[in-house]
Amino acid sequence: MDIKTDQFQELSKKALTDGHLQQALQNLGAHIQAMRNSAFSLLDNPENLREQAHNIKRETLDRLDEYLEHLEKNVMRSGGQVHWARNASEARRLIETIALDKGVKTVVKGKSMVTEEIALNKGLIAHGIEVSETDLGEFIIQLAGEPPSHLIGPALHKTKEQIAELFSEKLGAKPMKDPQEMTTFARKALRQRFLEADMGITGVNFAVAETGSIVLFENEGNIRLSTTLPKIHVAVMGIEKVIPSLDNLDVFLKLLPRSATGQKLSSYISIITGPKRDGERDGAEEFHLVILDNGRSKILADEDLKETLCCIRCGACLDFCPVYLKIGGHSYGWVYSGPIGSILTPQLTNRKQAHQLPYASTLCGVCAEVCPVKINIPRILIALRQRYVEDSEWGKPNSVLEKGAVALYACTMRNRWLYEKVSRMARIVQIPFIKRGGLRNLPPPLNRWSRHHEVAPLEKTFRDQWRRFSKK
Amino acid sequence: MRITLFIPCLIDQFHPQVGKNVVHILKKVGVEVDFANEHTCCGQPFFNAGYWKKAIPLAKRTIKAFKSAHVVVAPSGSCVHMIRKHYLELFRDNPVWLDQAHELSEKTYEFSEFLIKVIQVDDLGASLKGKVTYHDSCQVLHGLGLSSEPRQLIRKVRNLEFVEMERPDLCCGFGGFFSFKFPHIAEAMVEEKVKNILASGAEAVVGCEISCLMNIGGYLKHRGIPVRALHLADLLACGI
Structure with missing residues (x-):
């Protein structure tokens, strides 16, 4: 998809005036938070589990090269093929080549953020291949030609009325009102595509180095169909998706569904090890695993930012983020949104273009509190801001006005005498702005604040008063 | 017990009465209070916005200003969070x-933390007729892990009814630079906060962080809503 990260201001303003979206976000916040919290309350020691999950991810990242080689060896041993892609275009080319070599005409896809990241569909469609998203949410946004607005619920920005309209317009459905009726309609439309598809493409939730298996979590059964019905299965993963062994999966089985949808367990969990073997009835005949870097190794090399790669894409940070719940996913201008998008996108896409994203947070810290792998997102947001401000490799994109104001402010605060003088001066300068007991109609940029706030006038400072009352 | 007061710049400039009330309360419970005249800003706004090189000299100033203090008390969760957590980060490559x-x-x-955890006093003899609710500021709650301490203090105020609002932990949308860079989002956030405050029926919202209180209180005043935003120290000083 087109990267619109530089339009954060405009997109977020638009989102705030979109009534449907605001309703959808309000519903999301109210429901998913309660479900997540109640699912977590059933765990004996959720804090301990989160700590374990964090440690597994961190330790894997510390020896990522070894685990990836291990994974490759074991995938090949089980009859699968492994392809390494340095960037999005290499990954697209690899998958297109597999498809074209095998004469693939139709593809069914399971929901996968990484294939959104590399804009895979566009490439395949350009080669005349028909690509069908089969996750209900993805199916809807594919029809609408829109990007996902949430990691887990890609179509949550759409109301059921809008979806019914879309089904009528694009698929000739009769007018429908009942969500169940609409789901049945989509299921029927998809069933034929599953049966006809030459290739199934999915993402990967976890790749197990020890066994060469990939693990997929889902609720609709569409991933199971996509990985077993077509002759060829291509799974795409970022390098950070590997875990050392099946034993490690236990922790994530408890944490991922709870964090993503508030379920104790997803409806379907598939562990796939290579293609189907002789005598087996189900499974693809060919299994390809595409392992993608696309900027991740650069993140890995940076101690302060590395933790970004612990993310298991559950979406909990979005569900709890007070900023995301106001502006929705599309405001962030690329496939990843919310707090994780604010740290991931600037590291995976054009830095300068995405520079507003790390600032699109109040640093309230709720994301870190709910993250199942304990990523300290506020800490990474601050580290990214620091890069933007102080590291010329990050383009120093902040405005001259901001830099000037910050320099003046800092200079004043460094000198007590000056701080006191400036404060006394400000108490005089403010006089014309005091109306009905408050500061009003302040000049820019202060009007960004005074537009929505009555500001109390500056008073005789505490320190000035202290001098007096401490002498008593 | 003798403490040195840290007065955040926003309190110093806009709400000096908070500082005065802190002094009043501490003296009442027998704590002697000093003021370190040399401190200005802890550097938090600069650190949070990425201007670490600007934050470092301010952090050094603050450290020097409180060098001889035994205990430092600040009526501001975010400044304490800055000093407690982020200073260690700023100087991680500078052992001295x-x-x-x-x-x-x-x-x-932090002020409520000091009262409850250090000198273990929760009843200060304050009295106020009315109904209040409490806003969990993010740096106080998520940063310092303080949630029961301020509530315990509020509940001891005589004649006062305490009610919880819906989602007391929801961020008010201030976020320092955030509300200047994205005022439209900040406004939507404070609007939701205020909606929850009003639904609680409280006549005042109490907090331990002046920036949130200025955000919520300023918005309430702008909208002409007769609900006050009170610093915990302002509440605890009532009637004593």
């Missing part, structure tokens, strides 16, 4: 300053 940052970090307390 890191030691001193550790020292300050360990002796600095």
Whole structure:
């Protein structure tokens, strides 16, 4: 998809005036938070589990090269093929080549953020291949030609009325009102595509180095169909998706569904090890695993930012983020949104273009509190801001006005005498702005604040008063 | 017990009565209070916005200003969070300053934390007729892990009814630079906060962080809503 990260201001303003979206976000916040919290309350020691999950991810990242080689060896041993892609275009080319070599005409896809990241569909469609998203949410946004607005619920920005309209317009459905009726309609439309598809493409939730298996979590059964019905299965993963062994999966089985949808367990969990073997009835005949870097190794090399790669894409940070719940996913201008998008996108896409994203947070810290792998997102947001401000490799994109104001402010605060003088001066300068007991109609940029706030006038400072009352 | 007061710049400039009330309360419970005249800003706004090189000299100033203090008390959760957690980060490659940052970090307390955890006083004899609710500021709650301490203090105020609002932990949308960079989002956030405050029926919202209180209180005043935003120290000083 087109990267619109530089339009954060405009997109977020638009989102705030979109009534449907605001309703959808309000519903999301109210429901998913309660479900997540109640699912977590059933765990004996959720804090301990989160700590374990964090440690597994961190330790894997510390020896990522070894685990990836291990994974490759074991995938090949089980009859699968492994392809390494340095960037999005290499990954697209690899998958297109597999498809074209095998004469693939139709593809069914399971929901996968990484294939959104590399804009895979566009490439395949350009080669005349028909690509069908089969996750209900993805199916809807594919029809609408829109990007996902949430990691887990890609179509949550759409109301059921809008979806019914879309089904009528694009698929000739009769007018429908009942969500169940609409789901049945989509299921029927998809069933034929599953049966006809030459290739199934999915993402990967976890790749197990020890066994060469990939693990997929889902609720609709569409991933199971996509990985077993077509002759060829291509799974795409970022390098950070590997875990050392099946034993490690236990922790994530408890944490991922709870964090993503508030379920104790997803409806379907598939562990796939290579293609189907002789005598087996189900499974693809060919299994390809595409392992993608696309900027991740650069993140890995940076101690302060590395933790970004612990993310298991559950979406909990979005569900709890007070900023995301106001502006929705599309405001962030690329496939990843919310707090994780604010740290991931600037590291995976054009830095300068995405520079507003790390600032699109109040640093309230709720994301870190709910993250199942304990990523300290506020800490990474601050580290990214620091890069933007102080590291010329990050383009120093902040405005001259901001830099000037910050320099003046800092200079004043460094000198007590000056701080006191400036404060006394400000108490005089403010006089014309005091109306009905408050500061009003302040000049820019202060009007960004005074537009929505009555500001109390500056008073005789505490320190000035202290001098007096401490002498008593 | 003798403490040194840390007065955040926003309190110093806009709400000096908070500082005065802190002094009044502490003296009442027998704590002697000093003021370190040399401190200005802890550097938090600069650190949070990425201007670390600007934050470092301010952090050094603050460390020096409180060098001889035994205990530092600040009526501001975010400044304490800055000193306690972020100073260690700022000086992580500077062992000399890191030691001193550790020292300050360990002796600095947020106001309600100091009352409950250090001197273990929860009843200050305050009295106020009315109904209040409490806003969990993000740096107080998520940063310092303080949630029961301020509530315990509020509940001891005589004649006062305490009610919880819906989602007291929901961010009010201030976020320092955030509300200047994205005022439209900040407004939507404070609007939701205020909606929850009003639904609780409280006549005042109490907090331990002046920036949130200025955000919520300023918005309430702008909208002409007769609900006050009170610093915990302002509440605890009522009637004493």
